[in-house]
Amino acid sequence: MMLMPARRASATAAPTSWSQLPHGEWLKEELSHALAPHCAKIFGYYLARVGHLSKSLEMPELRVRHQFSAAKTEGADIQTDLEYWPFAEGVLDGVMMIGQLEFERDPHQVLREISRSLIADGHLILAGFNPLSPATITGLWPSNMSKPPWSGRYFSKARINDWLSLLNFEIVGCGYVAPTMMIPKTASANFGLKHVSRFIPQVGAMYYVVARKREFPLTVVRNKQRAKPPVNALPLANRVKSPDVEPK
Template sequence: MLMPARQEVAAAAPSSWLELPHGGWLQAQLSQALAPHCAKVFGYYLARVGHLAHELELNELRVRHQFSATRSGAGDIHTDFEYWPFAEGVLDAVVMVGQLEFERDPHQVLREMSRSLIADGHLILAGLNPLCPARWVGFWPPHLQQLPWRGRYFSRARVCDWLNLLNFEIVASGYTAPSLLLARTPSPSFGLSHLSQVLPAVGSWYYLVAKKREYPLTPVRLKRPSKTPLNAVPAVQRINDGGRY
């Protein structure tokens, strides 16, 4: 049974990739996975939500004005993501990385992102995969209050359902960065790179590229049945019909 997504108190989100085990490697892996999809995103305004999105290198984005939004610390705008400060339909794209898991009401956050996007705008979302082998490491009691385990993690399928309810079309998705997320391991992937070629779900991160769809309502005019007057029927037809007219 799925637990409710909303919680009373949210955990503190990571303020840098360096706070995560093998953070630099995770950042490079996610940037590489998103590169071909970012090349298809263009426009005038793009918002990077959270510190991880602020630091993520996405050189393929063809958006003229990019800015970051965080709750505090480094960032161009400090704001509460549940009460997005942007008007309706003003952003061409939103990038959110590792932030939804640390929000008090993730449904409300996604609604705000959707509201601020233009029609056919892009939402690029990435989060930690709760079904990967690294999640078992987080169940160890000493790790429960450490990053990245102190957040609430949602599966890719569950987030897809939320986006579908908001009229988003998932145009691309996948997993990346297979790792146990243990800082003391000599290799970040720790032998999972070969397994990920057969089972992609062992990746510690999932990503979604969604496009906001708006379907306009087209009024349909009802056709009224035409009443043919008696004098409009030819006389020959009236005679052939037996004179019932």
């Protein structure tokens, strides 16, 4: 199966609030509950919440002193281009990106910027919309194709893991959450998929990946030359007698 290039001509407007998504508040609670055990292990001084969905995700388990939001549109603490953002190299202890990568022009470049700004052993918390979920069928309806989240470009969790491994990230946690068809008129968000998700987790509308940036030092390994043993230490049979040179 041939994958389409991740980069495209232009970016798409990302959702600015959970209320834009069908059963958005339920999605937020499901994701927050799944990420809680992983966030409890993350601590530090600075954490960037990328995108408006990340900004409003309540994660009291995060033990990071200073948390701020970053997005391309107004309403964030820092308004910036995510492909070339203003953070120096190795200054962030963590980055959280929720439902944002699907709407970027060049997701590879966005991940490179995140990797550059993270310290060694810094954490990336990334969540996106699952292309294997039955909720993608709802997006085929003509009136939904131009609405988030279906207006974005979906990437599978396996593909995200491959990208992160190329950037020397170690996957410390991942999974699927929120099994739903994303039909706003249904009374139940699960719509009968809760029991199915116990056996087929891939029906979850969202996936999450928790990764840690690893840096391996490059140490030059030199080939040690074997020291020549002294002549006296050689066996008598191995000694070579120098020929006598007669003076001219």
